[in-house]
Amino acid sequence: MIQSPIIETNQLVKQFGAFIAVDHISFEVATGEIFGFLGANGAGKTTAIRMLTGLLKPSGGNARVLGFDVYTQSELIKASIGYMSQRFSLYEDLTPMENIRFYGGIYGMSKQKIELRADEILGELNLTSFKDQLVKSLPLGWKQKLAFSVSILHRPALVFLDEPTGGVDPITRREFWELIMRYAHEGHTIFVTTHYLDEAEYCNRVSIMVDGKIAALGTPGDLKQSFQSVNMEEVFLRLVGNPVS
Amino acid sequence: MNAQLKTFLAFVRKEWRHIFRDRKTLLILFGMPIAQMLIFGFALSNEVKNSSIAVLDQSKDEISQQLIARLDASKYFDIVEHLQYSQQIEAAFKKGKVRLVIVFPPQFAKNLESQHEIGIQLISDASDTNVGSTLVAYAQAILNEYQKELLGRRSLPYSFKTELRMIYNPQLNASYNFVPGVMAMILLLICALMTSVTIVREKEMGNMEVLLVSPVRPVMVILSKTIPYLFLSIINIVSILLLSYFVLNVPLKGSIILLLAVGILFIITSLSLGIFISSMAKTQTVAMFVSLVGLFLPTLMFSGFLFPIDNMPLPMQIISNAVPSKWFFFIVKSIMIKGLGLSEIWRECLILLGMTIFLFFISIRKFDLRLKI
Numbered sequence: 001m002i003q004s005p006i007i008e009t010n011q012l013v014k015q016f017g018a019f020i021a022v023d024h025i026s027f028e029v030a031t032g033e034i035f036g037f038l039g040a041n042g043a044g045k046t047t048a049i050r051m052l053t054g055l056l057k058p059s060g061g062n063a064r065v066l067g068f069d070v071y072t073q074s075e076l077i078k079a080s081i082g083y084m085s086q087r088f089s090l091y092e093d094l095t096p097m098e099n100i101r102f103y104g105g106i107y108g109m110s111k112q113k114i115e116l117r118a119d120e121i122l123g124e125l126n127l128t129s130f131k132d133q134l135v136k137s138l139p140l141g142w143k144q145k146l147a148f149s150v151s152i153l154h155r156p157a158l159v160f161l162d163e164p165t166g167g168v169d170p171i172t173r174r175e176f177w178e179l180i181m182r183y184a185h186e187g188h189t190i191f192v193t194t195h196y197l198d199e200a201e202y203c204n205r206v207s208i209m210v211d212g213k214i215a216a217l218g219t220p221g222d223l224k225q226s227f228q229s230v231n232m233e234e235v236f237l238r239l240v241g242n243p244v245s
Numbered sequence: 246m247n248a249q250l251k252t253f254l255a256f257v258r259k260e261w262r263h264i265f266r267d268r269k270t271l272l273i274l275f276g277m278p279i280a281q282m283l284i285f286g287f288a289l290s291n292e293v294k295n296s297s298i299a300v301l302d303q304s305k306d307e308i309s310q311q312l313i314a315r316l317d318a319s320k321y322f323d324i325v326e327h328l329q330y331s332q333q334i335e336a337a338f339k340k341g342k343v344r345l346v347i348v349f350p351p352q353f354a355k356n357l358e359s360q361h362e363i364g365i366q367l368i369s370d371a372s373d374t375n376v377g378s379t380l381v382a383y384a385q386a387i388l389n390e391y392q393k394e395l396l397g398r399r400s401l402p403y404s405f406k407t408e409l410r411m412i413y414n415p416q417l418n419a420s421y422n423f424v425p426g427v428m429a430m431i432l433l434l435i436c437a438l439m440t441s442v443t444i445v446r447e448k449e450m451g452n453m454e455v456l457l458v459s460p461v462r463p464v465m466v467i468l469s470k471t472i473p474y475l476f477l478s479i480i481n482i483v484s485i486l487l488l489s490y491f492v493l494n495v496p497l498k499g500s501i502i503l504l505l506a507v508g509i510l511f512i513i514t515s516l517s518l519g520i521f522i523s524s525m526a527k528t529q530t531v532a533m534f535v536s537l538v539g540l541f542l543p544t545l546m547f548s549g550f551l552f553p554i555d556n557m558p559l560p561m562q563i564i565s566n567a568v569p570s571k572w573f574f575f576i577v578k579s580i581m582i583k584g585l586g587l588s589e590i591w592r593e594c595l596i597l598l599g600m601t602i603f604l605f606f607i608s609i610r611k612f613d614l615r616l617k618i
Contacts, residue, residue, distance in 0.1 A: 053458045079460035087451025093266045094259065105255030106459045108248045134266075151455075160458075 004067075006031045006158050006189045007052060011061035014047050021047040023212035024061065029205075031157070034180065034190040036200045039209030040240050045193050046162065048209070052191070053160055054078050066158060079107070082156035086163035086193075090147050092136035096127055099135060100150060107154040114153075121149040141172030148179055152188070159183070161192040165199065177202050200232040208239050215239045252461055256469030263443065264473055273439065278431045278481045279488065285423040286493040293379045298345040299326035299337045304353035312391055316347065321383045334368060344370045345380045413582050420493040425577035426550030428485050429511070429570040433544055435481065436474050436515030437522065438536040444470055444523035445532040467612055471516045475509075482508040498584030504577065507594065511573040514601040515540075518569075521608035544570040569604075572597040 005028035014022040022044045029035045039045045050056040052065055054074030063070045068077045090099045097118060104114035122128045125145055127138075135143060144164065152159055161180070165173045177199065184190050192203070200206050200220055207217040216223055216239055220232055227235045264270050298316070302309050317324045326337055328346070337343045348366035350356070357363045367384055371377035413421075444467065447453045456466050482505065489495040497504070518540060526532035545551055547565035554565050565571050576593050579585040587594065 055454075055457055075460065078458055081458070083455060083458040085451050085454045087454070089451050089455040091259065091263070091452065092450075094262055098259070098262065102255055102259045103459075105252055106456070106461050108252065108460070 004031070005029060006033075007035075007063070007065050007191065009052075009061065009063040012048070012051065012058055012063050013060035014044075014051060014056065015059040020212050022051070022058075025209075025212075025214050026061075027207055027214060027217060029189060029191060031189055032184065032187050033205060034184050034192065034203045036203030036206035037191060037193045037209070038197070038200060038206055038236060039193075043209040044212040045209055049160055049162055049191075049193065052077075053081060053083055080156055080158070082151040082154070082159035084147055084151040084159070084161050084164050086166055090135050090143060090150065093134055095132050095134055096122065096138075096146055097131045099146070100153065103150050103153055109154055117153055121146070121153070125149060141168050141175070144168055144172065145176055145179060148176065152183055156188070158189045158191065161190065163193050163195060165194060165196060173199070197231070197233040197236050200236075206232070208236060210239055210241075249465070253465055253469055256461075256465065257472050260443075260470055260473045264477075270439065274435060274477055274481075277434065278427075278485055281427050281431060282424070282485060282488045282493070285427050286420045286489070293321060293376055293383065295323050296321060296344050296376070296380055297325040297342045298322045298347065298380070298384075299328055299334075299343045300324055301328040301331060301334065301346060301348045302353075303351040304349050306352075306354035308354040308357060309349040312349070312388065313347075315391060316384065316387055319383070319387055321380070338368075338370055344373075344376060345384060347384060420489065420495050421582050422550060422578075424485070424489040424493065424495050425574050425581060426548060428482065428508070428577060429544055429548055429550065429573050430541065431481060431485065432478055432508070432511055432573075433515045433518070433540050433570060434536075435478055436471075436512055437519040437540050438533060440471055440474055440516055440519030441522040441526060441532040441536055442529050444520065445526050445529050448523075449528060463612060464609060467520055467609065471520070474516060475512055478512045478515075479505070479509065482512075495581065497581050499580035500586060503587055504580045507573065507576050507580070507597070510594075510597055510601055511569070514569045514573075514597065514604060517601065517604035517608045520612055521604065524608065524612040543568045547571055548574040550574055569597060569600050572600070 007029040008027075010026050011024045012022060012026070013020065013024055025048065037045055037048070047056065051058045051070060052063060054065075054070060054077045058070060065077045066080050068074075068080075070077065090096075091102070094102065100118045100121065101114055104117070109117075118131075122131050125142065127142065127146065130138060130142075135146070138146070148161070148164060151161075164180075165176055168176065173196065180190055180192070181202065192199075194200065203220065205217065205219050206223060207214050208223075209215065216227070216235070218226070223229075223235045224231065227238050229235045229238065264274070300313050300316070302313060313324065316322050322345075326343060328334060328337060331348070334346050334348075337346060346368040348368065350364060350366075353363060365388060367381050369377040369381050444453075447456070447466075447470075453466070457463060486497065486501075486504070490497055519536070522532055522535050522539070526535055547554065547561070547568040548570040549565070554562055554571070557565070572593050576590055576597065579590050579593075
């Protein structure tokens with residue numbers, strides 16, 4: 001089954017003064033894919049995501065997200081994607097229910113739809129008994145899972161996750177990825193950045209950014225083979241310039 | 246449009262929750278105005294009452310004794326020490342209690358009769374300038390009054406009679422000055438400080454990023470933050486006015502509608518300043534610091550509420566014109582105390598309106614620019 005790519009970039013550039021943060025990157029993400037976007041800190045991942053989500057105007061090149069042009073149709077892009085940032089994005093002094101209602105309101109969802117989805121989410125996360133407690137009293141793992149569920153509240157076809165699992169224990173990370181994969185199985189596309197290279201194994205395809213350029217792109221299996229590595233961590237270290245011998 | 250309004254209301258509702266769930270915020274919002282009014286109204290006052298003074302009477306005659314009795318009887322002074330030698334004067338000051346020493350020369354009454362001119366020495370502790378000069382003025386007034394009575398027995402060929410009438414504030418009630426000043430401070434504090442801190446908190450926590458990736462327009466995020474503070478500030482203006490009228494006995498001579506309108510205008514000024522600060526500050530601490538140093542201090546210095554602007558050097562006077570609170574202070578004072586109407590103060594109102602519109606657009610624009618590099 002061939003589908004048109006949900007994200008396509010062509011020679012996309014972002015320059016801050018003399019510093020080139022994103023240096024002519026071109027790639028495509030297919031519909032329904034879990035696309036891992038890896039790179040060291042400062043490699044340009046966040047800048048690239050900001051351009052794709054319509055937060056930042058590119059300095060050059062082209063990009064289309066969900067068929068919308070990032071230069072002229074950023075508002076349309078924003079309305080159709082989900083986003084969860086590396087920093088925690090729920091309001092700590094509101095309850096899960098109030099957070100859900102608020103974010104549902106932002107995406108213009110109807111009241112009935114919000115209530116319906118809220119029940120689903122709280123049931124799925126076993127949070128029903130906590131729905132009227134303030135978010136700050138929940139364990140970090142639950143907050144993070146709830147944040148993800150809230151970011152897909154409006155069922156976006158494409159969701160950007162910017163280091164969603166930072167600071168979470170391995171078991172919760174595993175559960176978090178189960179949520180992600182379940183959403184992907186329903187036909188939605190996931191664009192995810194992470195620092196945990198074992199998580200790259202969950203992705204259908206992975207790109208690794210080095211100094212603003214895409215240094216490698218392929219399935220985890222292909223990458224391991226072509227870099228003669230046993231795991232993604234080794235692939236990463238070879239590319240970023242600290243060869244493991 | 247309807248959807249936009251719904252989103253806006255969702256934001257405002259969320260903002261109310263933030264405010265009402267944070268005890269500290271609530272305390273600042275409602276405790277501060279009342280505390281400040283009462284502190285400024287009762288504790289801090291320019292008036293000097295029952296100041297400790299000492300006398301050195303080297304004459305001990307009828308007239309000097311009468312004068313001393315009169316000084317002691319006044320509500321301004323308490324004679325706490327009767328000195329014997331001039332060497333004791335400095336020691337009396339150094340003990341710290343005595344603020345003023347009055348010295349009668351030897352043979353006071355006798356020389357008064359024979360020489361027609363006699364000196365009384367007033368030595369004042371000027372380490373506190375205001376109190377020092379106030380005490381000297383009070384003592385002079387009491388002495389002059391006595392002198393007039395003495396003269397009254399004789400007829401002078403010529404005499405000036407000055408008659409003093411303090412209008413608008415006949416009792417020299419210090420609250421008349423403080424109420425408009427406190428109002429300016431509280432509105433600035435609540436609107437500028439609180440809004441800048443809450444917007445920056447959203448940035449710090451990462452919520453802002455999520456909101457910006459959503460279809461909501463940044464302007465809406467910002468404006469929705471200001472709505473609850475606008476309401477709360479109006480409540481605060483009303484409670485300040487009630488406190489000042491019923492507790493501090495400050496009259497409200499002018500139109501209350503005009504006063505409220507100017508109040509709302511100044512709230513919008515302060516909110517704009519808050520948005521402006523939030524567009525520059527990266528952390529809540531910075532926002533708080535900039536609000537205090539950049540807004541609070543100029544209000545204290547340049548609004549004319551603590552220091553008379555007319556006495557400042559010219560450059561400072563010019564700077565003071567750029568401080569919105571100066572105009573607000575002047576307008577509120579004119580309406581409340583003098584009972585002036587819009588026809589007399591429309592110029593000042595227009596200046597404040599201009600400043601508000603300017604600040605509002607600058608801050609919204611700056612906020613947008615910051616977000617869309």
